[in-house]
Amino acid sequence: xSGFWGVTRAIVGREFLRFIHQRERFVAxxxxxxxxxxxxxxxxxxxxxxxxxxxYQTYITYETxxxxxxxxxxxxxxxxxxxxxxxxxxxxxSMRLLLTSPFPRWWLLFCRLFGATAISILQVYxxxxxxxxFGITMPGxxxxxxxxxxxLGGLMLGALGLVLSSFITQLxxxxxxxxxxxxPMFFLSSALYPLWKMAESSPLLRDICALNPFTYxxxxxxxxxxxxxxxxxxxxxxxSTLVLGLIAVWGYDPARGLMKRKG
Amino acid sequence: MGTSEQxxxxxxxxxxxxxxxxxxxxxxxxxxTVPAGRFCALLGPNGAGKSTLVxxxxxLLVAPAGDIHIAGHDLRTRSRRALGKLGVxxxxxxxxxxxxxxxxxxxxxxxxxxxxxxxxGRIDAALDRLDMRARGDERARNLNxxxxxxxxxxxALLHDPAVLLLDEPTVGLDAAxxxxxxxxxxxxxxxxxxxxxxxxxxxxxxxxxxxLVLHQGEIIADGTAGEIRGETSLxxxxxxxTGPVPA
Numbered sequence: 001x002s003g004f005w006g007v008t009r010a011i012v013g014r015e016f017l018r019f020i021h022q023r024e025r026f027v028a029x030x031x032x033x034x035x036x037x038x039x040x041x042x043x044x045x046x047x048x049x050x051x052x053x054x055x056y057q058t059y060i061t062y063e064t065x066x067x068x069x070x071x072x073x074x075x076x077x078x079x080x081x082x083x084x085x086x087x088x089x090x091x092x093x094s095m096r097l098l099l100t101s102p103f104p105r106w107w108l109l110f111c112r113l114f115g116a117t118a119i120s121i122l123q124v125y126x127x128x129x130x131x132x133x134f135g136i137t138m139p140g141x142x143x144x145x146x147x148x149x150x151x152l153g154g155l156m157l158g159a160l161g162l163v164l165s166s167f168i169t170q171l172x173x174x175x176x177x178x179x180x181x182x183x184p185m186f187f188l189s190s191a192l193y194p195l196w197k198m199a200e201s202s203p204l205l206r207d208i209c210a211l212n213p214f215t216y217x218x219x220x221x222x223x224x225x226x227x228x229x230x231x232x233x234x235x236x237x238x239x240s241t242l243v244l245g246l247i248a249v250w251g252y253d254p255a256r257g258l259m260k261r262k263g
Numbered sequence: 264m265g266t267s268e269q270x271x272x273x274x275x276x277x278x279x280x281x282x283x284x285x286x287x288x289x290x291x292x293x294x295x296t297v298p299a300g301r302f303c304a305l306l307g308p309n310g311a312g313k314s315t316l317v318x319x320x321x322x323l324l325v326a327p328a329g330d331i332h333i334a335g336h337d338l339r340t341r342s343r344r345a346l347g348k349l350g351v352x353x354x355x356x357x358x359x360x361x362x363x364x365x366x367x368x369x370x371x372x373x374x375x376x377x378x379x380x381x382x383x384g385r386i387d388a389a390l391d392r393l394d395m396r397a398r399g400d401e402r403a404r405n406l407n408x409x410x411x412x413x414x415x416x417x418x419a420l421l422h423d424p425a426v427l428l429l430d431e432p433t434v435g436l437d438a439a440x441x442x443x444x445x446x447x448x449x450x451x452x453x454x455x456x457x458x459x460x461x462x463x464x465x466x467x468x469x470x471x472x473x474x475l476v477l478h479q480g481e482i483i484a485d486g487t488a489g490e491i492r493g494e495t496s497l498x499x500x501x502x503x504x505t506g507p508v509p510a
Contacts, residue, residue: 003376010373014359021361093355100321101374102346108374254325 007103008111015115018085029077029123030130033070037131041066053194055226063136068222069191071124071146072214075154076185078123080178082116083161087168099252106249109162113245116161117154124150142225149224152237153217159244166251189215213240273299273334274457275320275426280329282315289315291480293329297459297473299425302452304468304488305461307477308505313461314354316477317430320459321351334425334457347375350424352415354431360404364395367403368418375422389417393447409440416444426457433467441467465498478505 019026041063052059089095098108128143138146160181168177188209190198195215199206209215216236223230280293290312297303307313318324320331322342331338336345358367365386372382390396393413403411412432419427429448433441445467452458460467468474470489475482483504484491492500 006373006376006379010370014362014370017362017366018359093353093357094359096321096323096351096353096355097357097371098374099323100346100349100351102343103374103376104343254322 004103004107007101007107008114011098011108011111012115012118015112015119019119025081026123026126029074029081030126032077033073033127034130036070036073037063037066037136038134053196055223055228055230061136063131065194066192067128067131067136067138068225069186069189069218071127071150071221072153072157072189072191072218073186074124074127075117075120075150075157075217076182076214078116078120079154079157079159079161080164080182081161082112082158083165083168084174084178086112086162086165087174090165099254105252105254109248109252110245113155113158113162113248116158117151120154120158121147121150138225139227141227145227146221146224149217149220149237152234152241153220156213156217156237156241156244159241159248162248163244163251166248185212185214188212189218191215191218213237216240273425273455274301275334275428275459276330276332277320278330280316280319280326280331282312282319282324282326289480290319290326293477293480293482295475295482295485297426297457299457300452300455301473302449302458302460302469303473303475305459305475305477306463306465306468306501307461308463311463311477311505312480313463313477314430317351317353317428317461320428321349322346347422348425350419350422350427352412352419352427352429352432354434356411356415358403358411358415361402363400363402364390364406364414365399367414368421371418372421377422385421385423389421392420393417409436409443412436412440412444413447416447420451424456426459427451429458429460431461431463433462433464465496465501468497476501476504 045062086095089098098112099105101108125143128138131137164177164181168174186192188205189212190209191214195206195209198209213236216230216233219230220233220237223233275295275297277293277295280290281288282290293316295303305313305316315324319326320333320338322338322345325339331345333345334348336348338345359370362370368386368389369382372385377385386399387396390399393416395410395413395417398406398410398414403414406414416429416432419429427448432448433444436444448458448460449469449472462468468488470487470492472488474484474486474488474491476484476491488497491497495503
């Protein structure tokens with residue numbers, strides 16, 4: 001077992017070192033949600049009226065409403081960033097080093113996923129900290145209770161990144177795929193507006209949002225920030241994580257031949 | 264060379280290996296044996312199937328048919344033990360350039376499950392072996408191409424493998440660095456390591472080396488380099504059978 005733990009430590013440690021060497025990535029990951037929070041939300045505050053919906057027990061500002069969605073956005077972008085670096089690793093050769101380790105491939109992939117999730121969570125807390133400095137705060141214990149939701153959501157979105165990376169053969173194809181994944185996932189969710197609000201303009205769009213696993217990552221985080229559990233969201237996220245994880249392991253199965261297309 | 268796994272208990276044995284990319288056959292019924300203490304050159308022009316064979320030997324790909332034994336362990340059924348006995352230097356650079364030489368090696372040691380307490384000593388020994396100890400704390404980015412390759416070779420020896428696989432390891436190196444790496448790996452074979460060295464450059468093969476010539480997915484010659492080439496130079500022999508390729 002010590003070997004398994006050593007592998008975990010090494011892979012997660014390498015993710016951290018890589019992250020430290022890419023400080024601009026950290027800044028970009030923080031600026032993105034802050035722009036949404038401090039500019040977009042401020043602009044739309046008057047336009048978007050919100051009624052009292054669970055988990056909120058009082059009227060809230062729009063800025064407060066979109067914080068969970070922006071936390072999930074950090075996880076989403078990081079999951080995709082991690083996926084991009086996997087494709088890069090495959091093109092550069094360092095993926096070969098990882099995959100020729102004697103340890104089971106699913107374990108190596110899980111360690112990679114866990115490392116990327118840990119870094120995402122650091123960024124979410126940095127974002128929540130800056131939001132708090134601007135007066136957008138959550139209940140104190142909410143910052144603690146949200147952690148399991150961030151871990152699960154991060155693993156789900158990281159697994160989605162792994163799945164994508166196993167099917168994307170070249171770095172150049174990545175930008176296009178991202179546009180087809182990140183933006184629809186983010187906008188067709190409850191990150192920016194509650195589903196009932198969406199239903200007012202289009203029941204079809206509301207139904208699409210209700211089928212989007214990202215919606216449930218947002219809701220899981222939203223409820224946990226207010227010390228509550230949304231069981232439906234938890235089930236959706238857990239099942240999605242499992243399914244995406246299994247697809248990723250299948251995608252990286254040597255018998256299927258991930259490296260086939262790269263020679 | 265024979266094909267018995269018994270013969271290559273500390274070495275490499277491949278039997279009836281085949282692989283296709285869709286309709287295109289990359290390798291057809293490949294069998295080879297490299298015993299411990301032998302330097303075997305796998306010579307083939309570009310597109311002969313060398314990279315596919317390396318991917319199969321490292322389990323990046325799994326063949327539908329055929330067997331691979333590394334130091335007596337079946338790669339299909341006992342992959343963990345088999346990969347634990349295999350050292351690999353890939354054609355593509357696999358160093359993290361932002362990390363130091365030692366950090367790169369520690370990462371590799373963990374990937375192979377080496378006990379933490381043994382790692383510093385093993386890194387020192389591997390670096391000493393390649394005369395690289397003084398560069399241990401430098402970032403890989405600051406090393407030249409030859410030193411990076413030496414570092415990758417040192418890293419591949421860290422877990423004390425029985426079989427060393429090098430996939431065109433001299434690509435991109437200058438003449439002096441090529442010669443140094445080639446000579447060093449020959450020394451390793453003399454010390455008892457089983458070495459499979461893929462290349463398309465005939466001048467890296469010595470007459471006493473075991474030689475396998477791969478062409479269009481098939482082994483067309485298997486023997487000692489000196490015997491195979493006969494009176495002609497290996498380059499001329501190779502060109503005559505595989506068509507014009509860069510020397």
